[in-house]
Structure formats: structure tokens, C-alpha cells
Amino acid sequence: MQPEIIEPGYYRDLDNERYHASSAVSKSQLDLLHKSPALLQWSRTAPEDDEKKTALNVGDACHALILEPHRFDAEYAIGPDAPKNTKEGKSKWANFEECLGDKTVLTHAEGRKVKLIRESVMAHPHARWLVESEGDVEASIYWRDSMTNQLCRCRPDKALPDMGWLLDVKTTADMSKFAKSVYEYRYHVQDAFYSDGYAQHFGTPIKAFLFLVVSTSIECGRYPVRLFTLDQAAKDAGRFAAHRDMQTYAECMDSGVWPGIETLSLPPWAE
Template identity: 45%
Template sequence: MMKQGIYYDLSNEDYHSGEGVSKSQLDFIAECPALYQWSKSAPVDKNKVPSLDMGTAFHCLLLEPDEFNKRFLIPKPINMRTNAGKEEYAELIKRAEELNQTLITSEDHAKLMLMRDSAMAHPLAKWIIEAKGKAEASIYWADSDTDILCRCRPDKFIEQFNWVGDVKTSADINRFNAHSYDFRYHVQDAFYSDGVKSLTGEKPRFIFLVVSTTINCGRYPVKTFEFDDIAKDIGRISYKSNLQTLKQCLNDGEFPALQTLSLPYWAKELKND
């Protein structure tokens, strides 16, 4: 059983397959408790998983550049319109599988490099990236209200200054504020912050480093965000409620599965006509 603490050498695979409730699992509980159980046991069709997740690749390039060169195979430009090019690409796919690497095209690699350089041109983003700290540290703690083991894996934990940096990529960076609520990033902030505080005794400063995947005026925009206290408080209320729901489900041995459907507002107005 995992003990409370900060682990610096836990692999990504062991973290995701191990104990503890994560923020993504809280999202399932918030939607429907049965989805929490489903997420832990539903099989994954690995043949249908995209060969390259640009967000994952960018995280690795930005925060773990040495690891990036181990995990990704980057070929020279290939002319896919020729039979020779198609054959060469097929051989590269085979080679990547043998090396347990992910094949990334030279075009995608060039885009990732431009996004990285764009992030490094932003003063605060550059500081977060270069500051002495640990990328992908695994943090475990017991929730103070439910005693449920919780976990998080911050993109960058800068212990010296007690900062947590979280890297996001966005296709529409100008709408990140609206999307942050849809993806419950305020819940992530409160959940991670409380986890760090439970071990260090101090609440960390949580910063979102957002890099656009869409060009604007020839550049990939970069912005940094921090939630206000109201958003953090609402995030805390939300995740605490999710944990209480989980505790009740575990005590009862029942995970409600039915979700309620409703009509759009304009359809409801027809009833009054």
C-alpha cells in the first residue's frame, strides 16, 4: 500500500495503475459514480489509440528533454507521395515498435520545437521550465475529511519556492478561461494544492503555463494563469463533495449508474405555449 509522501522515481505507468484517487477519477465521480469503476476496468483498444499525442509529446519535450529523445523517434523528412517514401516510413514504424518508441514526423517535431521556443521566450514560463525542481513527481496524501488516499502528479514541482507548474496546450488559447471551468481546472488547482500542503505544511502557488497549438500572426502564443481565491474555494468544495460521494459509495457497496437526461431550454418552452 502506498504511504503518504512525495515520490520522485515512480514511473508514469506505475502511477496510473496504482492506488489512490486522482483528479481525473474525481471528474468521473462528479459525472456519475459508476464511471469511476468503469474507468478502472474498461479495456483499452491500443490499436485505436493515436500513435502520437501532441500534448504528451510537448510536455515531455518541455520538461524532460532527455527523456524525449528516448521516447520518440524523429526521422528526416520523407516524401510520402512516392512508393520509396511509403516503404521507408513503414520501416520506421517497425523500428519504432522494436525500440518501444513513438514515431513522430519531422513536421510535427518542427512544430513542437517552435512551441517550445515560444514558451522559452515568455519570462515566467522560462523561469518555471528552467527552475530547479522535479518534473512528474508523484504525491500521495490522505484526505483530511474522508481519509481516502489521494494522489496527484504535478508537471513541475519547484520545492524551493513551493510552486506547482502545470503545462496545458490549447487550440484556442483566448478561450482558455472558459474552457478551464469545463475541464474543472479549478478543481485540479485546489486538489493538488491541498495535497502538497498536507505534506509540506504550506499551500503552494499553482500556475498554469498554457501554450497554443494554433498559430496567431506567425507565432504560437503563450500565457500564464493563476486562479483567484474564489475559484480555488469552489474547486475545493467540488472535490471534497466528490470524495464524500465516493466514500458513501464504498460504504454502501453501490455506485449509481443512471444519469438524468433533460431537454434543451427551447424545447421546455414549448410546454408553455
């Protein structure tokens, strides 16, 4: 089945499945293309082993409870605080599983942790203000890249069009290493790519792209919460990389050739 072509626009109610199945290129696909263009094509056709998928995505559970509590209630269920190797525990878990449906199960400890993380976010005054401000959660933006005319898409965690802001929620195991994660996971490219999409649709430059970062590890008895924006040098580097990747994408789309050989170098310690 051919991917659906969704025309440029701002979609508040586009479901996640349609968004990910559409033909427009996304930032995560550009990440694959950046490594090797063939990987983007591979990702579109390689089979997934449903039995080996991780049952719990802590990042998604935190995201849902922070920004979409209704989705958390619909998609997640917190198990009873009871060991399964006792008669009473077995009974409680049996009753729990009878009403489970297709929800993702969190253990009692996992559910407690995710709730504490949300409470930690809401204790941060600026983070709480952003979470509670009027805006669109998981809205989708489709646009034509100004240089290549290729169809692009992004799905900000929260858009606040009245303020000209986009908010992205990230989880990290170590807050002190988040700056490194920005480079490793190309969050600076995400900043540029999403900002370009916002500007193309709304006809005005974005005023702020913010990362709401929450730690999944305790420090001094608390789950740290920070708000970050990138400096101009990081934004410029991200825009350069995004434009270069879009040019490569356009060339592959035009030629139908998706190179797949990657070059490896010896690590510094081996030299």
C-alpha cells in the first residue's frame, strides 16, 4: 500500500498511525538518512518483531501523563501492589488482568515513579505554566521545504501558536549529560527542522523552541526537571545539518538511488 500524501497544513486531530504512515519526510527519518540513505528505505519496509517490542516505554508513559492524562488512562494500567508469588497477590493480579484489555501494564513501582515524575514537573513553576497553557498537544505540521520542495512533517509535543512557541518533552537517565544527548540524538536538527515547519505554515519565524527535560533517575531524592533552549551557534549548526540532509533526500528521491555503504574509522584509542 502506498503511503498517504497529506497536503501542507496544521492538523490538530490527525491520529498517530496516519501521521507515521504518511509519505512526508520526518526528522527521525532524516536521522537515518544522515547515517546512510538506504537506512531510510529499509525502515519503511523492514518487518517488526511484535513479540520483541519493549512492553514499557517510560518516556512515552511520562509524556502521556504530563501532557495527555486522558491518553495515559486509556493506554496504561498500573498493576496492584502485590507480589505474584502469594495467594493474595495472584488473586489481585488475576482480577487486574481481567479488566486490562490491550493497555500497557506498569508495575506498581513503575506507576508510582511516572506519577512522581509528573508531580516533579508540576513543581517547576515555568514548566507547569507551559503544561497548563492553552495549546495543541501532538498537532501535526506538514509543509513544503523551501529549498527542495519536498513534503515534510513534524509533530511537536506541544505547540503554543498564540505565543509562537514549540515545546518538546525529553526524558534522560542523567541530566548532567543532556547537552551531550543534544548532539548525539541531533536535537539541534529537530529544533531547526520543526522551526522551519512552523515558519512555513504560520508565515512567521518561531519565537522559542523549548526542551522540557525530565530525569528518570533520582538525584537527592527528587526527579530533576529543567527547561532548555539552544544558543544561536547550536541552532545554526542544526539548520545547516537539516538543510544538507534535505538536499540529500531530494537527490535520492529524484534519482531513485539510495546509497547504503557506510565508512568506518578506527576509534582514537586504536590509533
